[in-house]
Amino acid sequence: MCFIFKLCFSQNPCSMLQFITIIMLKKYLLFAFFIWRGNSSPPRSIAVIGGGIGGSSAAYFLRESFGDSVSIDIFEKDSRLCGRLATVTIGGKEYESGGSIIHPRNLYLRNFVETLPGLEVANRNNNSVFSLFDGVNYIFKSSYWKVTTAIKMLWMFGWSLMRINKLEENFMSDFQRIYSLQNGGMSFANTSALFYAMGGDQYSHVTEVTAQSYFTLHGVSGYTIDNLVNPALRVNYGQNASVNAFAGAVAMAGIEPGLWSVKGGNKELCYKLVTNSSANLVQEDVTKVGISDEKFTILTSQSAGSQREYDLVILAAAVGGNMYEIDVTEACEGPSPSFDGKKYRRTVANFVKGKLNSSLFDCSSPTTCPTTILTTNQQLFYRSIGYHMPVDYQSGDDIAEGVYKVFSALPLTEDQRNFLFETSIETATVDWNAYPEYRPPDIPGSFVLNKKGFYYTSPIEWAASAMEMSVISAKNAALLAYQNWYGSPFVSRESENRKTEL
Numbered sequence: 419m420c421f422i423f424k425l426c427f428s429q430n431p432c433s434m435l436q437f438i439t440i441i442m443l444k445k446y447l448l449f450a451f452f453i454w455r456g457n458s459s460p461p462r463s464i465a466v467i468g469g470g471i472g473g474s475s476a477a478y479f480l481r482e483s484f485g486d487s488v489s490i491d492i493f494e495k496d497s498r499l500c501g502r503l504a505t506v507t508i509g510g511k512e513y514e515s516g517g518s519i520i521h522p523r524n525l526y527l528r529n530f531v532e533t534l535p536g537l538e539v540a541n542r543n544n545n546s547v548f549s550l551f552d553g554v555n556y557i558f559k560s561s562y563w564k565v566t567t568a569i570k571m572l573w574m575f576g577w578s579l580m581r582i583n584k585l586e587e588n589f590m591s592d593f594q595r596i597y598s599l600q601n602g603g604m605s606f607a608n609t610s611a612l613f614y615a616m617g618g619d620q621y622s623h624v625t626e627v628t629a630q631s632y633f634t635l636h637g638v639s640g641y642t643i644d645n646l647v648n649p650a651l652r653v654n655y656g657q658n659a660s661v662n663a664f665a666g667a668v669a670m671a672g673i674e675p676g677l678w679s680v681k682g683g684n685k686e687l688c689y690k691l692v693t694n695s696s697a698n699l700v701q702e703d704v705t706k707v708g709i710s711d712e713k714f715t716i717l718t719s720q721s722a723g724s725q726r727e728y729d730l731v732i733l734a735a736a737v738g739g740n741m742y743e744i745d746v747t748e749a750c751e752g753p754s755p756s757f758d759g760k761k762y763r764r765t766v767a768n769f770v771k772g773k774l775n776s777s778l779f780d781c782s783s784p785t786t787c788p789t790t791i792l793t794t795n796q797q798l799f800y801r802s803i804g805y806h807m808p809v810d811y812q813s814g815d816d817i818a819e820g821v822y823k824v825f826s827a828l829p830l831t832e833d834q835r836n837f838l839f840e841t842s843i844e845t846a847t848v849d850w851n852a853y854p855e856y857r858p859p860d861i862p863g864s865f866v867l868n869k870k871g872f873y874y875t876s877p878i879e880w881a882a883s884a885m886e887m888s889v890i891s892a893k894n895a896a897l898l899a900y901q902n903w904y905g906s907p908f909v910s911r912e913s914e915n916r917k918t919e920l
C-alpha cells in the first residue's frame with residue numbers, strides 16, 4: 419500500500435482519482451504476483467514477434483522505456499510490415515485493404531502521426547454521403563448539410579439515438595482514462611483488470627454480454643439496433659449485435675464523424691515506428707519460443723536449428739485457431755494461448771473500379787451515389803459498399819480516382835459483381851482472417867504468458883479488434899516488461915509535456 423501511495427504521489431502524473439482506482443483495483447492488481455527481478459542495469463536483448471501495428475508500437479514503447487543500450491529484435495515473417503494494415507494497387511494507385519479508419523480520440527495513433535517525422539493525416543473526400551440500405555430501398559440517406567442529417571436521424575431513431583450518443587460519449591470518456599493510467603506507469607495482467615480500471619464494475623463483464631442486450635438494457639429500441647447498430651457491426655466486424663458489448667461500442671464509434679487515416683496508407687505507421695525504435699528488423703518466420711536458464715529462446719524456420727536468446731519477449735501475433743502458428747508451449751507457464759474453440763472471421767475486401775448499378779442504387783455517378791452504403795438486411799451477400807479515394811489523395815484530385823470496396827463473407831462471384839456494378843474496369847480481392855468472431859461470453863486470455871518476462875498483446879482483440887486496441891496492448895506489454903525487469907513502474911519521461919488528455 420505504501421508503495422502504491424508513493425507511486426501516485428511522488429510521480430506527479432498520478433492523480434487522486436488514479437490512486438482511488440488503484441485501490442479499487444486491488445483484486446486484479448498484478449503487483450502481488452509479479453516476479454520482479456529488480457535489476458539495476460538494462461536487459462541485453464528483447465524480442466518482439468510480429469511486425470503489425472501491435473509489434474511495431476511495442477518496439478517503439480520498449481525503446482522509449484528501456485533506452486538506447488538495449489538490443490531490440492522485431493521478427494516479421496512477411497516481406498512487408500504491418501500485417502492487417504495493407505494497401506492494394508488498382509490503376510497505379512494504392513487503397514487501404516485492411517484496417518482503414520481511425521477514431522479521432524485514438525490518442526496513441528494520433529500522437530504517432532503528430533510526433534513521428536514523415537507521417538501525415540490523409541486528405542478526405544469531403545463530399546461524403548452515408549446511407550442505410552435494405553437491399554432494395556434506402557431507409558436513410560445523409561445530407562451534405564450536417565443539421566439536416568442530424569434532424570433526419572433524430573426523426574428516424576428518436577430517443578434511442580440520444581441514448582446511443584450518451585452511451586458512446588460515456589464509453590469514450592471512460593476509455594480515455596486508459597491513457598492516463600498507462601502514462602502513470604500502470605500495467606494490467608488481463609483485459610478484465612484494464613476494463614475495471616476504465617470505469618469499475620460496469621465494464622468488468624462487458625465482453626461477456628451481447629451488444630444487443632447491453633443496448634436494450636440502456637433503452638435503445640429494437641428498431642435502432644436492427645437499422646443502425648447491426649449495419650455498423652456488419653461493416654466493422656462482419657457480424658451483428660450478437661457480438662460482445664465492448665465490440666459493439668467500438669463498432670458504433672467506427673461510424674462517428676471525424677474518422678481519419680494516414681497519408682500514404684496506415685501501414686506507414688509500422689515503418690515509422692520500427693525506424694524510430696531503432697529495432698533490428700529480422701525477416702524470419704518464428705516457429706518456436708522456448709526457455710532455458712532464465713533466458714527465452716527463439717527458433718525460426720530460417721535459423722537452421724540455432725536459437726537466439728532474449729531476456730524479455732513480446733508476442734504480437736494472434737497464435738492459435740485459424741491465425742498464426744508458433745509453438746510457445748515451452749515458454750508459457752500455463753496452457754498455450756488458444757481461441758477456446760473460436761476463430762477469426764473471414765472478411766473479403768472486393769475492390770471494383772467502375773460504376774455502381776444505377777437502377778439498384780438509384781444514382782448515376784460517384785458524385786450522386788452515396789459514398790458509404792451500410793446494409794440493414796443480414797441476408798444480403800454483401801455487408802457494405804464504400805467509395806474510397808487513394809491513400810495519396812489530394813483535395814482537388816478527380817473524384818473519379820476512387821474505387822468501390824465491397825465487404826463480403828466470400829469473394830464476389832462474377833454474377834454478384836455484375837448485379838452490383840454496371841461496369842467494372844478493374845477489380846482486386848483481398849481475403850482476410852480479419853478479426854475475432856465474437857460469441858460472448860468472450861473472455862480474452864492473459865497478457866502475461868510467463869511472469870519471467872513473456873508477454874502477449876493479441877488477447878485484447880477478443881474484446882474488440884482495432885489498431886488503437888493493439889497499440890494500447892503493446893504499451894501495456896512494454897510496461898509489464900519494464901516493471902518485471904527493474905521492479906518499479908515506468909513513468910513516461912514526456913508525461914509532463916504531453917497533451918493533457920494523455
Ligand SMILES: Cc1cc2nc3c(=O)[nH]c(=O)nc-3n(C[C@H](O)[C@H](O)[C@H](O)COP(=O)(O)OP(=O)(O)OC[C@H]3O[C@@H](n4cnc5c(N)ncnc54)[C@H](O)[C@@H]3O)c2cc1C
Pocket residue numbers: 467468469470471472473493494495496499500501502503515516517518519520702703704705734735736742743744765767850851852853875876883884885886888
Ligand atoms: C479488412 C479489415 C478491416 C479493418 N478495419 C479496421 C479499421 O477500420 N480500423 C481499425 O482500427 N482496425 C481495423 N481492422 C483491425 C486492425 O487491422 C487490426 O486490429 C490490427 O491491424 C491488428 O494488428 P496486430 O499488430 O495486433 O496484428 P497483425 O496485423 O495480425 O500483425 C501480426 C504480425 O505478425 C506477423 N507474424 C505472424 N506470425 C509470425 C511468425 N511466426 N513469425 C514472424 N512474424 C509473424 C504477421 O505477418 C503480422 O505482420 C481491420 C482489419 C481488417 C482485416
